[in-house]
Structures are given as structure tokens and as C-alpha cells.
Amino acid sequence: MKDNDKYIELGFAKLDLERSQRRGYPEAIFCECKTNEQLVEIFSAFKEKNTNVIGTRANLEQYKYLKQKLPDVNYNEKGRILTLVSEEIQKVGEVAVCTGGTGDIPVAEEAALTAEFFGSKVKRYYDVGISGIHRLFDKIDEIKKANVIIAVAGMEGALGSIIAGMADCHVIAVPTSIGYGASFKGVSALLTMLNSCAEGMSVVNIDNGFNAGYSANQINRQIAGVK
Amino acid sequence: MKDNDKYIELGFAKLDLERSQRRGYPEAIFCECKTNEQLVEIFSAFKEKNTNVIGTRANLEQYKYLKQKLPDVNYNEKGRILTLVSEEIQKVGEVAVCTGGTGDIPVAEEAALTAEFFGSKVKRYYDVGISGIHRLFDKIDEIKKANVIIAVAGMEGALGSIIAGMADCHVIAVPTSIGYGASFKGVSALLTMLNSCAEGMSVVNIDNGFNAGYSANQINRQIAGVK
Amino acid sequence: MKDNDKYIELGFAKLDLERSQRRGYPEAIFCECKTNEQLVEIFSAFKEKNTNVIGTRANLEQYKYLKQKLPDVNYNEKGRILTLVSEEIQKVGEVAVCTGGTGDIPVAEEAALTAEFFGSKVKRYYDVGISGIHRLFDKIDEIKKANVIIAVAGMEGALGSIIAGMADCHVIAVPTSIGYGASFKGVSALLTMLNSCAEGMSVVNIDNGFNAGYSANQINRQIAGVK
């Protein structure tokens, strides 16, 4: 294991050490294509440097393996998030996370947990989709109080547009792969969001709760004055 | 010009005479790929049989040519509809035609004029899209009184879902090619409509106001008891 | 479990109570992304309110779990439909459900069972596809007697066009994912149906028998005068 002040060289990976300094936040680990052994090496290396670390798209089996070697690791199964926190971050401001339906909750949890890990207070509003729009209207005044809103929706994905048409803060829309037939695993929701006639909304990749949470936190903390 | 009781043989076309009897309504003429001469032949043939005829996607130049030969022909430029009415149809019931924006009006007019030609009363509600949703809510109680609702929208195309989530009659959604970039000439709106989580809505081809108007009329007249 | 007169708050879901009043029919539950526990909570909550409930895309294992807790639940495996009926609806009018082939029957059953649940009489005409068109012609006079026709077809999906060209009531076409190669899991059939040159037909999402059945019932009941 070679090592310099900028990154840790593991051969199969080069862990970014100066990211906290350069970008304000530590590196996140995409667990989907990594072996158990690789994850242990990565989490151990960060731990040694006393750096907080978050792993996304981790499965239960990866967690169990890791837990044996690193008992401090935590796991949220719904959001598939691994965390190892050496230094607690102060949560500030407010991010609202909304979903169109029940099936969108895992992606929403990935977003919410990420925003919390990086230092935001989060409020959740689930199953407020447009087929029964009074459910959304009941909550909209509360939702609008956030600094940033995350709108998570599959199928036709219109939730974000409705919220953006009523809110005065930025909305980050996350299409999900929930649906069937011509939903094309989230493409329909993605296109809906990109073509929204309600301005003040931007979009991330299908099912990418992590980037939504990261971005919302980034904006929320700047607004809260603690970048 | 050969001729039998079922259709008129023009060589380049075979005009369906028994359609009124078989389907309840006369044949419509798709003008886009036809020459001026062909249109004159077709409209004259129907006129001779005393059959009402409607032409869709007709341009102004086609109308002017036709008007010289057949002074009874009428034209609506916005909806690009030609009509030649020998026998007036009684308009019954009510069809509501709504658009998301101003750019969707030509397709909406095609739908509205078609429904009127075949025998429906029509009410128009334009620019009630979701970016300023209070405009729609102001009108929704009135819209819901119709027997069938046509929702015409481009861009993200969410109008139909919102209306279907509030109405108790069937909604026919028409995606339009209005938009740019990832709207892909109406594909985004089409997918939104097909994936709607609000049941009670069906969809027609992009920009196909004619079929929406035809179908809405068909349903409306059955409800009104005058199929 | 918070509760108000408009919906039941379950945290992961908000059950629409005023839908019957607003839209004429109770809410349906999309079971595919729900856990067994969530389904029990949802069905129990509706039962307590004495509201009929229908669940779509339910698998056998979900049914077995639910049946233990709620013995009144019924299941149709072919159509993957769960129902819990507290108050019987009177079936009226007539909806015809046709399929192109044998493989389309599950989607057709979803449509037929849905229409029956919400209050329509249904007649089934299976395997009347166009490769042996005399099979369809044998039945067409009977099919045409319905108030609404549902045409379910995969592969090239031309069934709906043929029927719409001969019937005088509205046709709702359902593309199915039956086929291979360039059928692209139903996209080919979907495009055929959207581009039909036979007017008087509208389309729902690939494999969406539920929406077809819901919509057909909605129209059928209006025609029968019992909306």
C-alpha cells in the first residue's frame, strides 16, 4: 500500500484524501462492483486516516462481512447505505425529501441518509404523488419551508413539476426505475423531469438518490452559511 | 371512375361508402400526402353521394384550390380542418378540450373541430398547464361536468394525469410535439401519458387531435344515447 | 396511524379515502413494490372503512400471506388480482375483451377482472388474432354489441386496428410484452396501436390490463347511465 498526501494507492483503487479539502466533503464509495475484500481495505484505510466514509448501493451480505472486520460500520438496508463515522458532523438547515409512491422510498432513503451524513437536517414526505393530489396539497406549506426539496418519483414522474410550480426554492428531481412497460426502467420519468415546464428544477440520474442527497446538502449548507 | 355500393374506386383511392352504416360515421380524409387534384376528386365524389366529409392536416393552399372548385368547402386554419357538410348533424352532450399551453392550441382545435363535426358540443379550456396549477383548479369543477375530457399537452405532458386524478369521466390524452431538446418531438409527453399513475386515461398518437376528437365524440354520443 | 377524512396516513403510504367520492371509484393498490406487511396494513385499513379494494400485479406468495390475516381476500392467479369486497357492486352494460393470442390472456384477465370489480358485465373472446382472420370474423357481430371493446395483443399488435375498423364503439388497445426480437417487449405492438389508421381507438401502457379495464368500465357505466 503506497501512500502520499493526496491519495492512498491500493492498486485496484486510489482513495482521494484531499477531497475534503478540495471539495468540502470526503469521498463516497460506490459498493456495487467491489468485492468484500476491497471494501474492507477501503474502509480500513479511511478509518486509519480518521476520515468519515459513506458507501452506497451496498448489499446486506457486504455489510455483514464488513461488520465482522470493522464493528463500527453502520448499515441502512432500505437505502443500501454503509457509514463509518469517526467525527460527527453538525446537521444544519433543512432538506425536504418527497416521493410519489411507496415504491420510490428506497431511492428517497438513499438521498435522505446521504444528506444527513454530510450534514443536513432532513424531513421526509412519502406517497404524496399526483394521483391523489390533495395529499400533496395538505403538506405543501410545510414542504416549502425547506432550503432545498428533493422530489423522487417513478412511472410518469410528474411530482417534481407540481412541487416546483408551487415552491420558491430549488427542486432536485430523481427519476426512479419504478414502473413497467413504456416506463423503460425510469426513462419516462427522467424525460418528464427534463422537460418540465416548471423552472427551478434540475435532474439527476435514474435511481441516483446519492447524488440528489449530496447536491441538496451542498446547497442547503451554503444557504445555512456553513459550507 | 368505377363504383359499387361499398366504395368509390378512384384508382389512387377507394372511398369507403358503407362506413357510415358500418361504423356510424363517414370516412375522414388525411390530406397531408394528397395532391390538389386528388382532393378535388375525393371531395366531389363524396358530395355527389350527399355524404358529409372532413379533411385533416390540410394546408391553406389546398383549401384555396379546393374552394375554387367546391365553394361549399370550409376551412379552419388553426386546426387545419376542411369540411364539406351536406347534412347538418345535431350536436349533443359535452366534450371538454384542455391544453397545457398556448402552443398546444392547434392540436386542441383539430380535436375540438372533429368532435363538433361528428356531433358533439365542445367546451375549450386553454393554457391550464401545471406550472401555474391554480389556473387549472379554478376551472376543474366546470371541466368535470363533461362526458369526456381531452387533455392536450407537450413538454412533460403531465396535464392529463392531474385531470384524470380529479375527474370521474374518461380522459383522452394527446401528446403534442411542442417542446425541445429531450422532448424528442412529443415522445416525452407520450411516455408521461402512457405511464400515468392516474387510471381512467388513454392515449392517442402524438399530435393526433383528430383521433382524440373522433373517439371523444364516439363515447360522448353513446353516453348521450344517440350513437 | 394518523387519520383524517381524506386519507389514511400509514407513513409509507397515504390511502385515498375520498377517491370514491371524487372519482366515483375506490383506490386500487399496485402490489408489485410492496412488502407483505405493507399489504396487510393497507387492506386492513380499507376493510375497516368498509371500502372495497383491488390489488394489481400481486403474486401468489403475497396472496397466501394476506389470506392468513384477512380470510376474505380473493385472488385470481392468471390476472394477478387481489380483491376484498365489502359491498357488492351491481354489474351493468357490456365490455368485450379480445386477445390476439393465447399468450395475451393474463393481461386480458387483468382487464376483465378489473372491469368486473368496478361494475361491468364482461364477455371474453380469446385467440382471435389476425393470422387466421376468419376466427375474428366469426365473432365480430357479437363483439360489436358491447359498449366498449378492449383489444389485447402483442407481437405486431394489429388486432385493435382491425376491430376498430369494423366496430362503431370505442376500442381501448392494450399492447402486451409477448413476442421476441424486434418486438422490444411490447414497443412494437404499442407503436402499431398508436399509429393505427383506424380512428376510434386509444391506447394504454404495455401490459396495463388494469387501466384498460378501469377505463372501459368507466365509459361502459356512463353509457349504461349509472356513473
Next chain:
Amino acid sequence: MKDNDKYIELGFAKLDLERSQRRGYPEAIFCECKTNEQLVEIFSAFKEKNTNVIGTRANLEQYKYLKQKLPDVNYNEKGRILTLVSEEIQKVGEVAVCTGGTGDIPVAEEAALTAEFFGSKVKRYYDVGISGIHRLFDKIDEIKKANVIIAVAGMEGALGSIIAGMADCHVIAVPTSIGYGASFKGVSALLTMLNSCAEGMSVVNIDNGFNAGYSANQINRQIAGVK
């Protein structure tokens, strides 16, 4: 202009001389991307060798230029076909060319003229599409007498399937770019034809009347025993 017994070298093109011997028929010229000067060179070179030549997708302006230099050249504007015939071919057998609508006629004419140029008798059946299917049934017994049938259709493109389901000879289906919205310039018709559940039909490229005519002639002449 270099020259050998296998091809004529024009620098920008190498004209295939041994094709008649190798494949039974002379080379055809795709005119769309060629300049007037190039066409003159090509047609003159073939003429000098006393070889019949056919040019496809030629526009009127190309014809007029060519006619000045080579007065024997003939042009069919609808089918956009140029021919220069030095040695008349005997027409044999029978090819039937059918279209769904009036807008498909140019592609059908390209097919018919090609088949005639290479040596087939051709019968034309235009506007026999499925929205008024009795028009097709009136003609089907006559159509079935051909050795090969060409079915040309845009929009949903179901014509070929219907015919193939009733005929006992091979059907070559040609999708056309006629249509709008989700017809995607012929893709919808192409997919319909590829996914046909009626066997005994094969497909050529969108708007490729030439290949359909060439192939039908090839098969027809083999059946007639004069390959």
C-alpha cells in the same frame, strides 16, 4: 477512364460489368448522392456496353439534365425511376403490388417499375388498407393469383400481415415513412412487419421499393422458370 472486363473505372465509381453474368441482372444506380455529371458518365458508360441500366431515387432535375445528353433515357416521376433500355426484356409471371393508402403509392411505383424493368408482369392494387378492410377482401382472390405479393404500407403497417394470413405465396413487405408522431418515419411500420405473427412474409428497408421490386422479380422469374 480505365477499363477491364469486370468493371469500368470512373475514379468516383467502379461500374460492375460482370453483374449480369454473376447475378443474372445488371447493376442499378442509386442517384440520390450523385451529381448530374456523374450520372451522365455512368449512363453513357453502360450505354456504350449496350447494357440496360436503371437509376433509383432520381429527381426531375437530374432527369432533365440527363435527357439533354442521352435522349433515350426515360423517367417516371412518381417512382423517381430513370431507365435506359438497350435490349428489351420479356416480362413473365405475375407480381402483385398493394398499398395501404394513397400516400404509399410512390414507393409502390418504385417497386412496380423495378420489377417490370427486370422482367416481371405487375398488377397494382392501391388503397386497400385495413381501416376499410372490405376493400381488400374484394380483391384478395385476384391478388392471391400472383407468384409474389409486395405489400407497401406506412403508419401501423398491418397490411402485409393481413395479406400473408390469407395468401399461399410469399409476401415482401415494404414499410413507408408515411405517418407522423410515433410512426417515427417508418419505424412503427417496420416493427409491425418484422413482428408479424403471419409467417411467409419478409421485410425490406423503409421506403425501399427498389429492393422489394428486385426481389419479387427474382423470385417470380425463378417460379416462371426463366431465371
Next chain:
Amino acid sequence: MKDNDKYIELGFAKLDLERSQRRGYPEAIFCECKTNEQLVEIFSAFKEKNTNVIGTRANLEQYKYLKQKLPDVNYNEKGRILTLVSEEIQKVGEVAVCTGGTGDIPVAEEAALTAEFFGSKVKRYYDVGISGIHRLFDKIDEIKKANVIIAVAGMEGALGSIIAGMADCHVIAVPTSIGYGASFKGVSALLTMLNSCAEGMSVVNIDNGFNAGYSANQINRQIAGVK
């Protein structure tokens, strides 16, 4: 089981009895979406009528079940073809079946077995793809002697074009789903074949060896004079 002279009514299927008379060949059964019980009913019904029957895309497990009930059934595992022959057909003429690679053989076998079942002599030429084109050239003179050639290829799918450029009979091209990445499960090969600059070739659906074999047999028998 209702029954008339045109088809056998099984409820879930309507077996086409007059097809032999109408189209010259008996109906084929697409086994992929059928249950074991349905296949037994179908094969038994045809057997009772003394009609030959072929089943495509059948798996080994379907065969084993069927074999117990109908011991006369035969199965070819590579081509996934079930046959039950009551009356032997005389094989005539010649169809050549070629593949680009080894992976294309199952589709080629489906084509070859189908052509043989319906009455053609077949010769097989496997692994003659274009990456080592001398292997094709070694065989081309022999291949060209057939009445029809079937070219089966995945990946880039250029085999058909090369053969069509050298042969004087019709080529039916079958794209296969062999390949990866941008082959998009056969779409790349399909597009190659549709866009071939070598005329005299038509295309069937991806992996549709059955239709290729059926069509080739149809043409071959007409050429042999025994339609």
C-alpha cells in the same frame, strides 16, 4: 371443445383447420407462452384431425411432458422444434442455410428443420462468416445452386450482404441476438441487413428462424413447381 370446419375452439385457443387449404400449409404452434396442458390439448386436437403439426421455441421440459401423452412427438433440442407428423411430405428443391458463426447454429437449425418439415431439401453451411472470408468463398459455388438461401448472422450481420452480392437467387437474412454491447440483442445485425446495398435480400425478425424456414420453403416449392 366446440368445433366447426374452419377451426377447433379450445377456449384459450382457436386452432386453424382451413389453413392448409387457404395457405397451403398447416398452422404452426408458438410454444413459448403455452402451458404443458395447453400443448397437449393442441397437439391432440391436430392429431385427431390427422394434420401434421410443428411447435417452435419449445423447451426440453415441454417435450418430455408431451412425449408421455403423445409418444409420436419428436423434438430437436438445438432448434427447439417439436413435430408430430401424421402424413409425410415429399421434400423437393433445395434451400441453403448458412451461418456467420457457431453461436448462430440454433437459429439456423430452427430454419432448416422448419423448411424440411414443410417439404424442402436443405443443405447446411455453418461458420462461414466474414472474418475469414476464404471459408465462404470455398463454398459459394455450391451455395449458389440452391433455389433460396437463408443467411443467419449475429454481431455485425454482414454475411447476408456478401452472399447476396454473389448469388442470383433470393436471400432471406435472419439477424440473431448473438453478440454483446452495442449489438443490442440483434438490433445491430438487423439494421445491417435492412440497409444492405446488395439487392435481392429480405429480412425477418431477430432470431426468427421459423419464418425464414417457412418463407424459404414456400418460395423453393413454388420454384420446384409443387406449391
Next chain:
Amino acid sequence: MKDNDKYIELGFAKLDLERSQRRGYPEAIFCECKTNEQLVEIFSAFKEKNTNVIGTRANLEQYKYLKQKLPDVNYNEKGRILTLVSEEIQKVGEVAVCTGGTGDIPVAEEAALTAEFFGSKVKRYYDVGISGIHRLFDKIDEIKKANVIIAVAGMEGALGSIIAGMADCHVIAVPTSIGYGASFKGVSALLTMLNSCAEGMSVVNIDNGFNAGYSANQINRQIAGVK
């Protein structure tokens, strides 16, 4: 012209008056599908209410017509932006607008002018794309000082990822339709941006400089504390 406190009813349009109050900013007008007369009506109506108004995707001819009727209207041809300012907004904070190439400048100008109209200070960094990455590195320290960064790029669209990998504030990426071949009018750049492995970046529709500018301004002003 009907009128209420929430919107102005023009028949073809319903102008949103309460948007400033509801969302913090006045409505913007999408000029592309509007006639000259409609634009005059709309701009006059807003002017009467003393509300600032911005029109996007306006062409020169529309501007000239409008200028005659409303001499206070301003136009930026590169960004295709019309403005009519009744009440000057104080510009605050800082938004950085970067482009990959020279061809991306019109979209970047749309973004920059929009952000300025709604109240942000803007700095422009043009032609800092990745093929000569030292040009970007020269400017990156200055760019990073902004509260929000807009990255505008066509072709492969990698600019946003590079910047997001180095900056600690949010990046809004705008794909442009600049490019050819497999750029598919901006789809390639759009996909690149959606799939970025650099978190902290969100995406808007192809060529949608307006939404990028609007969103950046929204975030920038919140950070500056003057929402």
C-alpha cells in the same frame, strides 16, 4: 380580457400574476410558439401590472414587431432573450457560466442573461473545454469562488464533470445540441452529464439555458440571503 387577482385571462393564455408572491419571481414567456400579436398582448398585460417580464427563445423578427408597440422592450440576439423591466432588481452574489466551446455560447448567454434578469451577478468563462484542459485549469480558482456554477457543453459534454470534481459548490450542467453524428442533437452530452461520477452536479434539458439561469439564480440568492 377577463381578469382576476391570480391571473390575466387572454383566452389563448392565462398570465400568472401571483407567481411573484408564490414562487418569488415573475412568470417567463416561452416565445417560440407564439404569434407576434400574442406577444404584444402578453407583454402589454404584464407592463400594465408593472411586472417585469422576460421572454425566451424569441427571434429577431418578434423583437422588431414588439419594439414598435412597446419601445421599452430590450433584446439580446445571441441569447434570444426579450426583457421588459419596470422595476430594477438588485444583483447579488455570483454565478459562474462556463462553456466547453464557442458554439455553446448562445445557450450560455441565455443562462447568464436569465440569471442577471432575476437578480444575480454573473461571470462568464467561455471556451474552457477539455480538449485543451490547461485553459480550464488557468481559470478554475476564479470559477470556484462563485456560489453556483453553470457548465454548458455539447459534443461529449464532459466539462461539467471536470468542474464538479474540483469545485465545492453546486454545478448545474446544460447539454447543448452542438455536435454531429452520434451526438444525436445533445443526447450524448445529456447522458454524459447524467452519468457523471462526480457528485454535486445536476442537469437540465438540452439547450435549456433559461432553466439553468433561473435555478442558479434561485440558489445564489438564497445563499446571498435575499430570497
Next chain:
Amino acid sequence: MKDNDKYIELGFAKLDLERSQRRGYPEAIFCECKTNEQLVEIFSAFKEKNTNVIGTRANLEQYKYLKQKLPDVNYNEKGRILTLVSEEIQKVGEVAVCTGGTGDIPVAEEAALTAEFFGSKVKRYYDVGISGIHRLFDKIDEIKKANVIIAVAGMEGALGSIIAGMADCHVIAVPTSIGYGASFKGVSALLTMLNSCAEGMSVVNIDNGFNAGYSANQINRQIAGVK
């Protein structure tokens, strides 16, 4: 006009000066989205630095404007290439440029002229496509003598595979947008080339003759030992 040793700052563009040193070759200018004035500024700036410059996708009108201001500029209309050469480069090695048809020549010329500009000897082999494959075989021994081969083809785009299967040097394949229907403006040819079963071939963007010529020259010069 600001200026440093690494690039020239023109505001709308930053001209890369150190590219020759960094990459071995001067920057190329993509003319399609640039105004006449911008091109004059750019070419003048390079000329002042005595740096050779090449402009791609330039139209005749741009050339004429430029020629007035900078009489040393040269233009090749077929390849749409502008050059201004201050210091002649020695041409070395050999690059072979082949086309499938006559319509592919403009892209081939773009490739050939680019390779020559940057320092390669080029031989051209046009119209050697696979529909008359003996034309290619006549030339293949000569073609194989090159250090790199560029294969330019539209429609089905199989030329590159055939050549790569016979040559022992690298082949760079360029799909062109020549074709119609399902060629999808070059996508069919692109997919063919990407899926080639003949290894030793790589692909560039549709119609991107420039990159093919640049890359071939780069490899050719390295082989010739004069990088």
C-alpha cells in the same frame, strides 16, 4: 486580445498554442458554428504565430469571406477543409483511404486531406463496397501495403469488416450518414462497425473524417518513426 504563452484569448475562443508541443500537432478549428468574423480572427491569430492551421466543416461562403482577408488560405470544397500553411510538413509513410460508395467520398476526402495536412502520404480507393466485392479484391493487395487503412462506408457499413478480415495493419472505420430509412443517418453503419467480428478495427463518430485522418496520421507517423 489578451495573450499568454499557452493560448491566445479571443473572448469567444481560447486558441491552444502549446498543443504542438504537448500533442505533436497544431489545433484544428471546427468551423460549423463559427461566424465569418470569428474565423478571420482565429486564422489571423495563428498566422501571426506562424502556426499551420486547418479548419473543418467549412462552407464555400466562409472560405470566400476568409480568402478576401487572408489570401493564403486554401479550400477543398468536397472535403470542406480550409488550410493555411506557413511551414510545409514532410509527408511520410502511407495511409489508404477506401470508400464503399460514391456518396461516401466527401467524408473520405476530409480524412485524406487531414492526414496529408498533418504529414502522411495518402492513397485513395473509392467505390470498392461489398455489393460487387471483386472490385475490392482487385485492390486489396495494394491496400494492405499501407501502415493504416481508413474504411469509409454508409448504409450497412460492412466495408471495414471485410478489409480488417484480410489486412494485417489497423483499420479505422468511419460510418457515414449516407443511406435512408433504417440507416438512421449513419447509426446502422456505426453499429455494424462496432460489432465487427473482425478484430483490429476501431471506429470514430459518424461522418468524422477529420478524426479518422488525424488518428491514421498519428499512427502512420509513429510507424514511420517521425512522431
Next chain:
Amino acid sequence: MKDNDKYIELGFAKLDLERSQRRGYPEAIFCECKTNEQLVEIFSAFKEKNTNVIGTRANLEQYKYLKQKLPDVNYNEKGRILTLVSEEIQKVGEVAVCTGGTGDIPVAEEAALTAEFFGSKVKRYYDVGISGIHRLFDKIDEIKKANVIIAVAGMEGALGSIIAGMADCHVIAVPTSIGYGASFKGVSALLTMLNSCAEGMSVVNIDNGFNAGYSANQINRQIAGVK
């Protein structure tokens, strides 16, 4: 087993023997669609001829079967490469293989092992993607010393562009299917690479490490003067 000097006839395959002579390198075997028995036949046949052989996309189970019959066979599980080396090749020159992330390593290994098998020295640079671009910059001077660079990347796939913008040798870019959502199994990365504004880079099929390694070796050996 028939046999001639050009290829070995195995019935299901024709093994190319003259490839070494014709193309400079022996044939490679695509193992994915082959049975264990076929692989044994193929490897044995080559071994008998004393020809080196490489198998790609082989799974562990295929290796284990083969190893029993042919103990000299070697296997690399990560790269899924089987080799049987009868005559060692001298490794020359230098090829650099880089990856964007850890998930891209299997494809990179396929490339590296292929290049080594055919005779190149290879250096590996893994996890140097653009989200932490200083990791790449640390290595770039070393990377640039190679004769050819292979850039392997999934997700947005921008790695190749960045390297090509800094290197003076040719870059072969390999998109991988790593990613999710709108990465469309590698399509996003493929498009990024095709549209790169950095010239001097060409692209191979998604996940096609083999062709990248083969092509890089071909070029590298020519540069090293040992083709």
C-alpha cells in the same frame, strides 16, 4: 474432421489456419456461445497444429472442463481469458492500459492480457478517473511514454477524452457497461467517446477489451518495427 491447408472443418466451426499468415496473428475463440465439448475440439485442433490460441469471455466452469483434457491451458478469471501457448511470443514496445474506476478492471484485464498474448509489453494504471483528476495527473507523464494508450471507462466515460487531450500517441477507448440508470449498459460511455472533441482517439464496442488489446498490440508492434 475434414481438413485443408486454409482451415480445419469441425462441422460447427471452421478454424482459420491461414490467419497467422494473412493477418499476422492467429485466430481468437469467442467462448461465450460454445459448449465445453466444442471448446475441447477447437483447442485440441489448434494444439495439434502447434498454433497459439486465445479464448475470450470464458467462464470458470469452461476452464475447469478444458483443463482436465488439456492441462497446458491457462486461465485468468478476472479477464476471462483462456490461453494455450505452444510457441512463446517476444513482448515488445509498450501499451498503457488505464481505467476510470475499480469496476472497469475486468475489461481492462481482458485488453491487457490480449495485448500481452499477441506480443506487447503492458503497463496498468487503474482507478485514475476524472472525479479525482489529480490521480490521473500524477501518472500522465508516465502514461504518455507508451506507443498506444487504452482508456477503459464506464458511467460517463470521459477518461479517454482527457487523456487524448494530453497525449501525443493514439488512444483506443473502451466503454464499459459499468453504471446504472441512464448509463444504458455502456451506451452513455460509448456516445461520450464517439463524440469526444479531443481528436486522436478511436472507439471499440462496449466491454470489448479483446479488440482494444488486439488493436493496440497491432499498432504497438508496427511502431516497434516487428509487425
